[in-house]
Amino acid sequence: MSQPDLRARVRAAAAKHVAPVARRMDAERIFLREPLDALAKEGLVGAPIPAAYGGAGMTNAESIIVYEELGRVCSSTRGCLAVQVGLVAQCILDWGSEEQKQKWLPRLCSMESIGCYGLTEPEAGSDVASMQTRAVLDEGGTTGRITGEKWWITNGTIADVGIVFARTSEPDDPRKPHRGITAFLCTDIPAEKMDDPELGHRGSVHARLLLDDTPGEVLGGVGRGFHVAMSALEHGRLGVAAGAVGLHQACLDEVVAFARTRKQFGRRLGDFQLYQGDIADMATQLEASRQLCAHAARLHDAGDEHRNRATSMAKLFCTEAAAAAAGKAVLMLGARGYSNAHPVERYYRDIKGLEIYEGTSHIQRLIIARDIIGKSS
Numbered sequence: 068m069s070q071p072d073l074r075a076r077v078r079a080a081a082a083k084h085v086a087p088v089a090r091r092m093d094a095e096r097i098f099l100r101e102p103l104d105a106l107a108k109e110g111l112v113g114a115p116i117p118a119a120y121g122g123a124g125m126t127n128a129e130s131i132i133v134y135e136e137l138g139r140v141c142s143s144t145r146g147c148l149a150v151q152v153g154l155v156a157q158c159i160l161d162w163g164s165e166e167q168k169q170k171w172l173p174r175l176c177s178m179e180s181i182g183c184y185g186l187t188e189p190e191a192g193s194d195v196a197s198m199q200t201r202a203v204l205d206e207g208g209t210t211g212r213i214t215g216e217k218w219w220i221t222n223g224t225i226a227d228v229g230i231v232f233a234r235t236s237e238p239d240d241p242r243k244p245h246r247g248i249t250a251f252l253c254t255d256i257p258a259e260k261m262d263d264p265e266l267g268h269r270g271s272v273h274a275r276l277l278l279d280d281t282p283g284e285v286l287g288g289v290g291r292g293f294h295v296a297m298s299a300l301e302h303g304r305l306g307v308a309a310g311a312v313g314l315h316q317a318c319l320d321e322v323v324a325f326a327r328t329r330k331q332f333g334r335r336l337g338d339f340q341l342y343q344g345d346i347a348d349m350a351t352q353l354e355a356s357r358q359l360c361a362h363a364a365r366l367h368d369a370g371d372e373h374r375n376r377a378t379s380m381a382k383l384f385c386t387e388a389a390a391a392a393a394g395k396a397v398l399m400l401g402a403r404g405y406s407n408a409h410p411v412e413r414y415y416r417d418i419k420g421l422e423i424y425e426g427t428s429h430i431q432r433l434i435i436a437r438d439i440i441g442k443s444s
Contacts, residue, residue, distance in 0.1 A: 073129055077136040080109050089141035092270030093413050098225065099270070102144055103151075104178050106137075112148060113176025115302075116156055121173030127364040131309035135360075138313030142417035143270030145313070146424070149306040150221045151175055155182030158230055158299040159252070162287030167252060171228055183226035183256070185217040185276050186296055193430050195232075195296060196244035200278060202233035202251065209285050211235065211251060213278045223258040223274025230299070231256070231276065231283055232292050248292035251283025267416035301378055303425040305367065308360045308381040311421050314414050315353045315389040318396040321411050322346060325400055336399075345399060349392045356385040376438040383431035386422045393418045 068076070084105040092099055106112050114130040116122025125133070134153075137145040156175040159167055174180035191198040200215025213233045223229070229252075236247035258274040287295040323346060326337030336342045363381040366374035396411040397404035404411045422428050 070129065070132060073125075074132050074136060076109075077111060077133050078139075080106060080111060081136050081140045085137060085144050086140040089144070089270070090410070090413070092141070092143055094269075094407070096269045098143070098147070098272045100178070100181075100225075102141075103148060106148070107176070107178040112178055113152060113156065113172070115152065116160060116172055116176050120160070120168055121176035122156075123176075127305065127367040128361060131305060131312075131360055131364045134306045134309035135313040135316070135357075138310030139317045140313075141270065142310060142314060142414075142421070143268050145306075145310045146221060146268055146271050146420075149303060149310065150184055151178075151182050153302045153306040154184040154299045155228070155230055157302045158184075158250075158295060159286070161298055162250070162291075162295050163252075167284070167286065171252070174227070180227035181222050181225050183220050183222040183229040183274075183276075184299065185220050185223075185229050185231035185253075185256075187219050188215070188217055193427060195293065196238075196248070198232065198234060198248065200231070200233040202235050202249060202283065204235055204249075204285075204289065208289050211249070211283055211285065213251060213253070213281045213283050215278050217276035217278070218261065218274075220258070220274050220276055221271050223256070223272060223276055224260050225272055226256060226258075227254065229253050229256050229276070230286060230295075231278065231281075232296055233278075233283075235289060235292075245293035247290055248296070249289050250286040250292040250295040252286050253281055253283040256281060266419055267413070268420045300425050301367075301375055304378050304382040304431075305360070305363055307421050307425050308356075308363065308378070308385040311382075311385040311389040311418065312353070312356050312360055314418055314421070315349070315356060315385070315392045318389070318392040318411055318414055319346070319349050319353055321409075322349065322396050322399050325403075342399065345395050349395060352388040352392065356381075356388045359384050373438070376435055379426075379431040379434040379438075382425065383428050383435070386418065387428060390418045390422060 085102045113122030114125040114133045118124040202211040202213040204211045231251050231253045235249040238246040257277045261273045329336045359381040363377040366377045393415040403409045
């Protein structure tokens with residue numbers, strides 16, 4: 068299937084299954100599983116997962132189209148899917164044993180099971196290596212018991228399986244504090260819903276994982292957890308960047324439609340040069356974002372050594388450009404843009420989460436600069 072055909076297919080599915088409930092999910096602060104179940108039946112949940120494991124076998128260049136088109140109508144739904152696939156399923160695909168892949172990937176791709184990704188802690192956000200969650204390995208080193216707390220975990224209270232990160236040993240080199248972290252596959256995770264976010268992504272579930280001697284199965288090898296986490300975040304960042312492109316497109320669509328129909332001083336708003344200038348800027352930034360995102364996806368597909376830098380560039384640029392576009396959209400629609408009856412108000416709130424998830428803009432700048440300059444010894 069060509070990329071234009073794929074885009075048309077995903078756009079139609081998003082319009083049919085997601086768009087009708089997007090505002091309700093946001094206004095009522097509820098998660099609805101039905102849109103994702105419908106997308107799974109159309110083969111769009113497991114986009115980058117090979118067909119042998121129940122996925123669609125798409126390239127990264129194709130998968131970002133799915134994330135973009137979903138982000139165009141509902142950031143909450145896209146976020147749930149990005150965790151389900153970009154973090155959890157992709158992580159199992161890259162690091163899991165054949166038994167783990169056979170067990171979980173078909174379930175995640177079909178939405179039979181929901182996944183969560185337990186990395187962030189109250190005192191360990193950007194600084195992953197400072198995590199306080201601990202795990203004691205059982206005899207044989209293939210399983211362990213985990214104790215600690217994770218928070219702001221998307222899908223946490225509804226997850227059937229989670230990837231949870233915990234320290235299994237202290238680092239042997241103080242200059243490398245990330246050593247000694249291990250990833251675990253856990254089921255029956257004790258969790259509680261966090262307070263509803265006041266800003267954006269109100270249609271997602273955010274939870275605390277309250278781990279108390281919780282059993283888990285090692286994923287990717289003992290002490291390899293930091294590498295597992297960072298590889299997953301690279302996939303996640305690409306999905307966030309694509310979602311930001313979709314949100315940016317939605318803002319531009321709303322502004323253009325308003326410019327064509329709204330009249331002031333006897334003229335369409337679109338006939339005023341200042342309005343035209345803002346639309347031109349939004350469209351130019353959108354095209355730059357889409358190209359940066361596509362470039363990063365191509366580098367991932369090619370296994371290029373600079374793919375992670377390109378992904379951080381895309382995540383940084385796309386989210387900040389979309390934030391600027393959402394701010395302009397609210398202003399350009401005036402009172403309508405400020406009202407929660409209009410979608411640009413939701414876009415304005417949702418984009419702030421995308422600037423934070425999978426590494427803040429500050430972290431992306433550090434990754435980019437260090438890749439260019441080189442890490443100090």
